Amino acid sequence: MNPDWAAFRALFPTLQHKAYLASGSYGLLGAPVAAAIHQYMDDRLEKGADWGGWVGKADAVRDGMAALLNTGPDEIAVTTSASAGINALASALDFSGPRNKVVVSNFEFPTGAQIWHAQERRGAVVEHVPEAPDGGVPLEHFERAIDERTKIVQVTHVCYRNGQRLDVAGVAKIARERGALVLLDCFQSVGAMDIDVKVLGVDFAVGGMLKYLLGTAGIGFLYVDRGHIEGLIPTVGGWFAQADTNAMDIFANDPAPTAARFQSGTPPVMNCYAAEAGIGLIRQLGVPAIEARIREITGEAMDRLTDTSCQLATSRDNAQRGPQVAIRSTDAAALTERLAERGVITSWRDGNVRAMFHAYNDASDVGALIDGLMANRELLA
Numbered sequence: 001m002n003p004d005w006a007a008f009r010a011l012f013p014t015l016q017h018k019a020y021l022a023s024g025s026y027g028l029l030g031a032p033v034a035a036a037i038h039q040y041m042d043d044r045l046e047k048g049a050d051w052g053g054w055v056g057k058a059d060a061v062r063d064g065m066a067a068l069l070n071t072g073p074d075e076i077a078v079t080t081s082a083s084a085g086i087n088a089l090a091s092a093l094d095f096s097g098p099r100n101k102v103v104v105s106n107f108e109f110p111t112g113a114q115i116w117h118a119q120e121r122r123g124a125v126v127e128h129v130p131e132a133p134d135g136g137v138p139l140e141h142f143e144r145a146i147d148e149r150t151k152i153v154q155v156t157h158v159c160y161r162n163g164q165r166l167d168v169a170g171v172a173k174i175a176r177e178r179g180a181l182v183l184l185d186c187f188q189s190v191g192a193m194d195i196d197v198k199v200l201g202v203d204f205a206v207g208g209m210l211k212y213l214l215g216t217a218g219i220g221f222l223y224v225d226r227g228h229i230e231g232l233i234p235t236v237g238g239w240f241a242q243a244d245t246n247a248m249d250i251f252a253n254d255p256a257p258t259a260a261r262f263q264s265g266t267p268p269v270m271n272c273y274a275a276e277a278g279i280g281l282i283r284q285l286g287v288p289a290i291e292a293r294i295r296e297i298t299g300e301a302m303d304r305l306t307d308t309s310c311q312l313a314t315s316r317d318n319a320q321r322g323p324q325v326a327i328r329s330t331d332a333a334a335l336t337e338r339l340a341e342r343g344v345i346t347s348w349r350d351g352n353v354r355a356m357f358h359a360y361n362d363a364s365d366v367g368a369l370i371d372g373l374m375a376n377r378e379l380l381a
């Protein structure tokens with residue numbers, strides 16, 4: 001049965017007064033997520049401390065992420081950000097031998113390139129994969145960069161700057177043939193697009209819960225394929241990364257036998273409440289239904305934008321895009337501000353106004369966006 005999208009929309013009070021199109025920046029706060037945050041406060045006021053319950057919340061988030069990505073819970077680390085997950089992973093890799101190359105696409109979010117450049121002090125050599133003039137990063141460019149010296153490839157699913165989707169499965173296939181690992185950054189797609197890490201063939205995946213997963217900032221995840229866990233020992237760790245958190249052993253580091261070894265300290269408890277509720281909302285609707293709904297709305301938006309002569313940085317091809325529609329502007333910061341004055345909330349990067357849709361958006365939001373852009377035509381490229 002098709003989900004009741006109007007009922008879903010009604011869970012987000014902000015939509016009563018704003019055309020909110022910035023979910024790839026920060027997802028809206030839904031009523032069930034607000035209730036979960038209140039629940040955290042109620043539990044604190046009532047119980048004081050509840051370590052067992054708090055660890056249970058982190059485990060509920062782990063279970064939810066495992067279900068969304070088609071992994072086992074033992075393959076998920078609950079972290080405080082995507083950056084924390086990448087750092088823990090990087091710390092476990094050895095760059096001292098001949099296989100010391102890190103390949104990163106030019107479509108990565110800065111954190112995913114900066115952390116790998118930080119490994120240069122440990123012997124890593126970073127090679128960037130450039131985009132093509134048509135605005136994508138074709139597989140041939142990855143073919144050229146990935147070789148027998150490549151340790152790991154970082155590839156984003158959907159580019160945060162222009163909404164272009166990369167061929168992750170294609171990159172993973174090339175990497176596998178050449179003995180390299182693959183880290184997928186799915187922050188701009190998880191919750192909005194169906195992701196099966198096993199089908200994609202990636203070794204690791206990172207993201208967080210504040211965007212399309214409808215949770216909050218300060219919580220993220222790292223997926224680690226079960227086959228790699230034993231051989232990777234992070235040097236960025238802590239007591240919540242141990243085999244037994246309660247062992248309190250100060251004479252040894254005893255990493256968890258699961259992906260929990262990529263965690264560090266006390267879980268972000270309040271954020272776990274919010275993330276559990278956000279993931280719950282997504283799972284209730286089902287990601288395939290959400291993805292189809294977003295594809296429909298973004299498709300309608302792109303067709304109408306093209307009809308009104310807007311130039312798009314995002315491909316119209318469904319296989320090359322996700323939930324973001326990037327519109328070229330001569331002054332994206334000013335245009336974003338003008339739209340915000342009309343209650344149309346977007347964000348901008350790289351000369352583009354980014355309209356980032358979730359399943360709670362509808363045709364009225366598309367209409368408000370088009371009206372806002374038409375009223376500011378002089379700022380369109």
Ligand SMILES: Cc1ncc(COP(=O)(O)O)c(C=O)c1O
Binds near residue numbers: 080
């Ligand atoms: C694609 C992508 N990767 C990584 C990040 C950064 O994540 P964090 O701040 O959790 O480290 C973002 C944040 O916007 C992002 O969009």
